[in-house]
Amino acid sequence: MPFSALGLSPALVQAATAMGFSAPTPVQSAAIPAVLRGADVLGSAQTGSGKTAAFALPLLQRLQADAQNAPRHVRALILVPTRELAAQVGEVIRSLGRGLPQPVKVAVVFGGVSINPQMMGLRGGADVVVATPGRLLDLVEHNALRLGSVEHLVLDEADRLLDLGFAEELQRILQLLPVRRQNLLFSATFAPAVQALAEGMLHEPVRVTVDDAPANVPAIAQRAFAVDAQRRTQLLRHLVQEHQWSRVMVFVATQYAAEHVAEKLYKAGIFATPFHGGLSQGARTQVLQEFKDDRWQVVVTTDLAARGIDIAQLPAVVNYDLPRSADDYVHRIGRTGRAGESGVAVSFVSAATEAHFRLIEKRQHLSLPREVVPGFEPTETAPEAAPAGTGGIKGKRPSKKDKLRAAAQAAAARE
Structure with missing residues (x-):
């Protein structure tokens, strides 16, 4: 039509x-x-x-x-x-x-x-x-x-x-x-x-x-790598070099992590830069434009870049830190595979985050095999289970925000 x-x-x-x-x-x-x-x-x-x-x-x-x-x-x-x-x-x-x-x-x-x-x-x-x-x-x-x-x-x-x-x-x-x-x-x-x-x-x-019919689903290959938390930066560097990704958007949990991981990659010879809310607006605008112009190979970012930002022909995104919620996972990986292009979305899963990633998989109706890269075999073990009723994925149980929202709705209904 x-x-x-x-x-x-x-x-x-x-x-x-x-x-x-x-x-x-x-x-x-x-x-x-x-x-x-x-x-x-x-x-x-x-x-x-x-x-x-x-x-x-x-x-x-x-x-x-x-x-x-x-x-x-x-x-x-x-x-x-x-x-x-x-x-x-x-x-x-x-x-x-x-x-x-x-x-x-x-x-x-x-x-x-x-x-x-x-x-x-x-x-x-x-x-x-x-x-x-x-x-x-x-x-x-x-x-x-x-x-x-x-x-x-x-x-x-x-x-x-x-x-x-x-x-x-x-x-x-x-x-x-x-x-x-x-x-x-x-x-x-x-x-x-x-x-x-x-x-x-x-x-x-x-x-x-728009349903998830095959014709409507972006061509994003989703992969999960089992790796110890302390070796994620080394594995990230290995994957960037092995797959020769021209550009990669790497998601981390904090501004400090964005600065730290970008610095480690830069010192290893990969053109990487941080992108987060602590930067001035001029710096943020400059980073995005330079990334679009292929002047940076890796941008290490918080969830600031998870929504709306359109980077044409971005081949890969990496969840260095897992997102807090399944919805955030959708928005993050959606930075690749846009406008009919194909892309790959990689998630690093450690022993401590395995249970959290399983919840993301459940919410997204996924079942991804845990890949292990030779030389990066995980040795960590999962921590002891938390008491019942605590932890879990954002949205799986009522958060403080959910409770406040429900209270506001109840108050409005009584008026």
């Missing part, structure tokens, strides 16, 4: 083709007509499936249909959890909108940088604002923009935005928006508790769920 069959204008079809979208992906085929009709949408599809274009293309068409002259008012608000994703989504929308008859002004705002240039950029208004929640509220408090004209609200990586980490800011933003608006929520994963919150925002939503 061509893009033209979905009801998009010739200008947008041409823009999509120019960006390399030869035909709609399953999530685009399902979501674009619903967004054009003005329906609320709850979209769940794998990472790399084209979710950004699934909402960007129809929103641009709707803005064109009712173009407004300057001064512009914010009509579409797109909220994202990270600065990098904000910049990426903004660039996609700008690229798709360049050839439109009516110019669309897109403002991208996020924290970690001076607010003054963003305030200057909002003079004269904007049609579309792509924002992280905290900086958006800062700009509202500085009277740099108003949200009373928003017609379309998008939550990209909606499960993160609905989590308690963003819940307070999101509620403040929702109170500033018109009650009558179109709501579009997209993510690769929706935990049951988060999905309940999402559905509370929506009115008779169209549910777009």
Whole structure:
């Protein structure tokens, strides 16, 4: 099915083709007509499936249909959890909108940088604002923009935005928006508790769920290597050299680990650099661009890079430290195998993390053999089992956040 069959204008079809979208992906085929009709949408599809274009293309068409002259008012608000994703989504929308008859002004705002240039950029208004929640509220408090004209609200990586980490800011933003608006929520994963919150925002939503049919599953070969914790860096170096991966994204648990592992690899002759939230925004932007330009072979990162970041033709990702949850596992490995490319996702499993990885496998319906590389045979033994009812994978038992969310829902139900 061509893009033209979905009801998009010739200008947008041409823009999509120019960006390399030869035909709609399953999530685009399902979501674009619903967004054009003005329906609320709850979209769940794998990472790399084209979710950004699934909402960007129809929103641009709707803005064109009712173009407004300057001064512009914010009509579409797109909220994202990270600065990098904000910049990426903004660039996609700008690229798709360049050839439109009516110019669309897109403002991208996020924290970690001076607010003054963003305030200057909002003079004269904007049609579309792509924002992280905290900086958006800062700009509202500085009277740099108003949200009373928003017609379309998008939550990209909606499960993160609905989590308690963003819940307070999101509620403040929702109170500033018109009650009558179109709501579009997209993510690769929706935990049951988060999905309940999402559905509370929506009115008779169209549910777009791209199943795991073979044609829709990214070509990611998943492998698990048994290795002692103290030998992971050596094994990582061995795998990078043996497979001659041109670029690798390595996930670790902490900023310190990102710095430490990157330094060890660099000293061993592998061009590696850390990427984490402790870096300045300028440094983060520079690392990503240099990685895309093949100037770094390995980027060692925290979960900051697990969502939304699109690195074309990334051949491999490595879980040096296992993710806290099965959902995080999905987002991490989704950095490879994007846009029809193939990739490999490697997880290091030590004796101490074996039980945790089994829970991830169970949640993801996986059963991966534990591979052992000659020379790296594990010698560690599993620690004694924890008392019943403790530990386990995030989401397997109620966390403190889960309990607080449940209490808030119960209180709301009593009012």
